[in-house]
Each structure stands twice: as C-alpha cells, then as structure tokens.
Amino acid sequence: MGTSAYYRHTVRVRCNFIIDILGGKEFFKGKTLLDLGANQGDFANFFSKLGADVTCHDIKPKNLAIVKAKYPQFKQVECDLNKTFPEGQWDIVLHMRILQHLADPAQAIRNMAAKNSYFIVESRVLDTNDPDLFIDQEYETKDYDMHSNTKRQVGAAYYESVFDECGLSWKRHDDPRLNSGRRRYDWKVKETKEFHAFKSRFWWVWRDS
Numbered sequence: 590m591g592t593s594a595y596y597r598h599t600v601r602v603r604c605n606f607i608i609d610i611l612g613g614k615e616f617f618k619g620k621t622l623l624d625l626g627a628n629q630g631d632f633a634n635f636f637s638k639l640g641a642d643v644t645c646h647d648i649k650p651k652n653l654a655i656v657k658a659k660y661p662q663f664k665q666v667e668c669d670l671n672k673t674f675p676e677g678q679w680d681i682v683l684h685m686r687i688l689q690h691l692a693d694p695a696q697a698i699r700n701m702a703a704k705n706s707y708f709i710v711e712s713r714v715l716d717t718n719d720p721d722l723f724i725d726q727e728y729e730t731k732d733y734d735m736h737s738n739t740k741r742q743v744g745a746a747y748y749e750s751v752f753d754e755c756g757l758s759w760k761r762h763d764d765p766r767l768n769s770g771r772r773r774y775d776w777k778v779k780e781t782k783e784f785h786a787f788k789s790r791f792w793w794v795w796r797d798s
C-alpha cells in the first residue's frame with residue numbers, strides 16, 4: 590500500500606473507470622468529494638485536479654499527516670468507520686476497500702447512507718452469492734487493530750442486501766477494465782465460500798431523490 594507502482598496503477602485504473610461511469614471529467618468540476626480511507630490522498634488528488642473540492646478521511650493519523658504534507662490544501666477528517674461516519678454531506682463519497690477491514694460492515698453501510706446519497710463502493714469479497722454468509726477474521730497484524738480485533742468478510746450479496754435495506758439503488762460493475770495486476774473484478778462466483786485476496790467487487794450506489 591502507499592506509493593508502489595502497482596498501487597499507483599490500481600488508483601489510475603479505478604479513477605479512470607469512475608470518470609467513465611459518471612459521464613466524464615466535467616462531472617467533477619465544483620463537486621464536493623469525500624475520500625474515505627484516503628491512504629495517502631492519491632484518489633483525492635486525481636479528482637481535485639478535475640476541479641473537485643476534496644476531503645480526505647482516514648483512521649490513521651500517520652496517513653493523514655502524509656496527506657497534509659503532500660496536499661496541504663485538502664480538508665481532512667479522522668474517524669473510525671467501525672464507530673461512526675464523518676459529519677457532513679458531500680456530492681460524492683468514495684468508500685473503497687474499507688468495508689473489508691471493518692467488524693460490522695452492515696452498520697458501516699447504514700451510517701454511510703444516513704446523510705449522503707452518491708457513493709462509489711468497493712471491497713474484497715467472499716466467493717459466494719449467499720447474502721447471509723460471513724466469516725469473522727482476527728487481525729493478524731497490529732496495523733488495523735487499533736479499534737477492533739476482527740474484520741468481517743462477506744460476499745457481494747451481503748453488501749447488496751444492506752444497500753436494499755437502506756433504500757439505495759446500485760449497479761455492480763464486474764468489468765475487466767477495473768482489473769489490475771492479480772486483482773480481479775470480472776470473476777464468476779464458484780461458491781467456494783472462501784476468501785481470495787484478489788477477488789473484488791465494485792459498485793456505483795445512489796439514493797433516488
């Protein structure tokens with residue numbers, strides 16, 4: 590994670606895909622954008638260059654310190670998504686690759702949906718279409734375990750059932766244009782019910798007004 594060539598590639602691929610599905614670069618001009626789990630601010634920087642007014646979020650002060658050093662003009666907010674959601678409203682919220690780190694991703698989606706309406710959501714998922722299956726994993730490193738000892742791994746259908754419960758519309762993009770390195774988004778479910786580090790899913794999620 591951070592600034593490896595592989596990571597920069599995954600950022601570029603996903604940013605270009607987001608631009609495509611939202612109708613082009615012009616979409617971002619003057620929009621407010623919250624980048625959750627912003628890591629070192631690379632997504633925020635991409636969309637800032639297109640005219641978005643960006644806010645970077647993370648749980649880790651050391652990540653936000655790097656963002657501040659690189660991009661002092663970006664707004665920042667720090668909170669644990671296991672407990673709460675940043676206070677405020679944004680035109681678009683990027684919620685990418687964080688749910689897989691949380692103890693209760695369903696509650697995190699409910700918190701996400703409470704005050705905001707347009708989201709990009711991405712996560713690693715289990716290989717299953719079962720909306721009720723979950724596997725709670727212990728954290729094996731000290732890195733993410735500041736506020737929780739477990740992370741809940743679920744299939745795409747689990748998240749989708751929570752989007753439905755929250756009254757959100759969604760479109761999943763099982764699109765090969767998102768693939769990078771070994772990470773895959775266009776794979777077929779085989780019901781192994783297992784966790785594979787490279788199996789990911791990507792959604793555009795919104796609330797119809």
Ligand SMILES: C[S@@+](CC[C@H](N)C(=O)[O-])C[C@H]1O[C@@H](n2cnc3c(N)ncnc32)[C@H](O)[C@@H]1O
Nearest residue numbers: 626627628647648649669670671685686687690
């Ligand atoms: C796998 S990285 C994803 C980075 C980036 N969003 C992406 O898609 O490449 C997960 C990010 O979420 C943050 N994070 C992990 N657990 C969190 C939590 N409980 N609350 C808020 N952020 C968390 C990490 O610090 C890290 O920046």
